[in-house]
Amino acid sequence: MARLQCPACDGIYRDVLADGTRYFHTCPPIVSARVQRLGAWHVVPLADVQPTDVIRVQRGRAVVETTVLLMQPDDQRLDDRTAPRPNARNENVKGGPGPDASAQIAPGADPIVVPDSG
Amino acid sequence: MRDAPADTPQPLIAAPGGFYLDAEHHLRLLSLNSAAGVTLTVTAQIMLASGEVVWFTQAHTPNTDRTSANTNVFVADGWLMNATIFVSGGSPRIGQTFARLDVIRGRTGAIITMASLLAGYVTAFDRLVWPQNAPRSSVAGRGVLRSVAGTDPAANTEISETVPTDARWRVLAIQVNLVTDATAANREVSLLIDDGTTVFARVPVGTNHAASLTRTYSFATNTARNTIAQDPVLNAPLPELVLGDGFRVRTVTTNLQATDNYGAPQLLVEEWIED
Numbered sequence: 001m002a003r004l005q006c007p008a009c010d011g012i013y014r015d016v017l018a019d020g021t022r023y024f025h026t027c028p029p030i031v032s033a034r035v036q037r038l039g040a041w042h043v044v045p046l047a048d049v050q051p052t053d054v055i056r057v058q059r060g061r062a063v064v065e066t067t068v069l070l071m072q073p074d075d076q077r078l079d080d081r082t083a084p085r086p087n088a089r090n091e092n093v094k095g096g097p098g099p100d101a102s103a104q105i106a107p108g109a110d111p112i113v114v115p116d117s118g
Numbered sequence: 119m120r121d122a123p124a125d126t127p128q129p130l131i132a133a134p135g136g137f138y139l140d141a142e143h144h145l146r147l148l149s150l151n152s153a154a155g156v157t158l159t160v161t162a163q164i165m166l167a168s169g170e171v172v173w174f175t176q177a178h179t180p181n182t183d184r185t186s187a188n189t190n191v192f193v194a195d196g197w198l199m200n201a202t203i204f205v206s207g208g209s210p211r212i213g214q215t216f217a218r219l220d221v222i223r224g225r226t227g228a229i230i231t232m233a234s235l236l237a238g239y240v241t242a243f244d245r246l247v248w249p250q251n252a253p254r255s256s257v258a259g260r261g262v263l264r265s266v267a268g269t270d271p272a273a274n275t276e277i278s279e280t281v282p283t284d285a286r287w288r289v290l291a292i293q294v295n296l297v298t299d300a301t302a303a304n305r306e307v308s309l310l311i312d313d314g315t316t317v318f319a320r321v322p323v324g325t326n327h328a329a330s331l332t333r334t335y336s337f338a339t340n341t342a343r344n345t346i347a348q349d350p351v352l353n354a355p356l357p358e359l360v361l362g363d364g365f366r367v368r369t370v371t372t373n374l375q376a377t378d379n380y381g382a383p384q385l386l387v388e389e390w391i392e393d
Contacts, residue, residue, distance in 0.1 A: 010272035013382070017267055020154035021214075022182055025269055026366075028278030031374055046274040047376050073302045073328065077373050082276070093183045095283040095363070095393075101185040105283075 004111035008089045012114060024104075025111070027088035034079035036065070043081055055079070137198040137221055139164065143232065145191040146220045147203065150256065150284065150391045151180035153214040157207035158240065160189075160219060164196040171199065177206065180215060184284035184391050190222070203236060204245035212239045213262030216391045217246060218253070257286055261390040270382035274375065277383045278368035280314070287361045288388040291338040294369070295381035300330050303373040309337050309354070314364040323354045335369075362392065 001016040009027040017023050031046045035053035044053075051068045057075035059066075066075070089108035095101055139145070147160045158178045165171050178189040203217045219236040222229050236246040237253035268279045277294055281287045289311075298305055304326035311319040324343055327333050337356040344353040361367070367385070371378070 006269070009269075009275065011269040011275070013269040014267065016154070017264075019264060021152050021264065022154075023267070024183075024280070024282050026278065026280040028269070028271055028276050028368065031274060031276060031371075046374060049376060071301075071303055073304050075303065075373075077303070080372075080374075082370065090280070092280060092283045092364075093185060095185055097186070102181060102183055 003114050003116055005114045006089055006111050007109040008087045009085055015111075024091040024093070026090045026092060027085045029082045030085040032081040032083065033077065034081065035068075137233070137235075138196070139193055139198055139221070140195045142223055144222055144225070145193060145198075145201065145235075146188055146222045146229075146231070147176065147178050147191060148186055148188040148218045148220065149178060149180035150184055150186055150216040150393055151182060151210065151214060152184050152282075152285070152389070152391060153208055153210035154182055155208040156180050156182075156205065156210050156215050158203055158215070158217060159206040160191055160201065160203050162191065162193055162201040163199040164193050165199055166194055166196040172196075184282065184393075186393065190225070192225070198248075201235060201248040202245055203240055205240050205242045209242045210239075211241055211262045212244070212260065213388075213390050215240050216256045219246070219248065257390045257392055261286070261288070261388040264387050264389050266385040266387055268383040268385060271380050273377045273379045275380065276369045276371060276374070277380050278366055279383060279385060281361045281363050281365045283363045284391060284393050285363050286390045286392040287365075289356065289359060289361065289367060289385060290388060291336070291386040292356065292367060292383055293334060293336045294383040295332060295334050296327060296371070297332045297379045297381075298327055298329050299375050299377040299379075301375040302329050303375065304328055305374060305378065306372040307335055307352075308370045308372075309335075309356070310366075310368050310370050311357075311359060311361065312366050312368070313362075314366060319357055319359060320370075321354055321356065323352050325352050327352075 005012050013025045032043045033049050034043050053068050054065050056078045059075050090106040091104050093102050160176050162174045174193045176191040181187045217240050220234050221232045234253050235248040238246050308320055308322040310317050334351045337354050339356050339358050341353050
């Protein structure tokens with residue numbers, strides 16, 4: 001019952017659950033925002049969004065452009081994207097009748113063991 | 119299967135549709151299992167041509183990833199009187215260890231399944247006995263109730279849980295915490311259910327989650343939406359859905375920020391094995 005960290009998404013999980021069954025981690029999709037930098041629009045991961053980036057938001061009934069820094073609490077950021085994560089891992093097995101039925105769908109790099117207190 | 123030799127004694131208590139097993143016909147035990155530490159044993163009672171009744175016993179270790187494992191049981195020529203599959207190690211519950219007993223033709227290469235005598239879930243208490251028990255589907259009846267701890271994602275990452283290969287889930291409840299950072303923006307959480315690609319159900323919580331707050335999102339069947347934004351626990355109804363392997367339960371969060379952080383989701387599911 002190791003506590004593991006996925007090298008692709010940094011998610012933390014246990015490979016065996018409390019009821020003794022195995023847990024098969026799959027990486028979640030990556031969330032990106034559409035931002036304007038230096039006059040050009042880009043799609044960047046959420047972690048890379050800068051305060052000076054321009055975004056489109058729904059403000060009341062209007063769609064307006066504003067910087068991230070000047071976003072109002074009730075603004076709703078538009079144009080977010082959810083896409084499969086590059087190098088996403090999928091520990092689920094392939095299944096089926098073939099000899100590789102127990103092979104993982106997308107094993108990727110080995111997960112890292114992390115201490116329980118971490 | 120060929121007929122028994124003319125001089126073979128007929129069983130005194132014949133099993134319905136009794137099987138005569140000769141050098142070409144054997145038994146095969148197949149299993150699909152998700153529980154840890156399970157071993158199965160199959161026993162078969164055979165009446166030999168001499169009229170003597172003998173027992174055959176074979177142990178079998180299932181896989182723990184729900185993929186198929188099988189063990190051939192080679193018995194002497196004779197009439198199959200009865201057969202039993204029982205749990206000889208571990209304590210699986212209904213929905214965790216599915217077993218099937220086949221009559222097969224051949225030992226290696228192209229083995230042909232001639233008949234399925236038994237199929238169903240076994241537990242430490244419930245065994246499968248031929249000819250008493252009729253074969254059952256792995257998705258018939260009730261499944262096993264499981265509390266599944268999902269992945270605790272990194273910051274600015276949605277939760278996403280996938281139904282394991284060869285499992286079928288009925289999702290009964292999901293709970294997850296979200297801690298928002300200091301960025302002044304109202305987040306709104308929606309639960310999405312998809313087939314791995316295409317979304318077919320979306321449940322918006324319908325309540326804003328402001329900056330620097332911890333909220334617990336609790337989705338459950340037969341529950342009503344919580345309309346009190348200040349309540350640290352936000353309820354939302356969960357549609358009654360049965361999900362096949364590869365289907366996902368995930369969130370999409372409006373205005374999710376760079377250091378917003380979900381905790382590990384906890385799911386209550388009813389699970390079957392589905393090959």
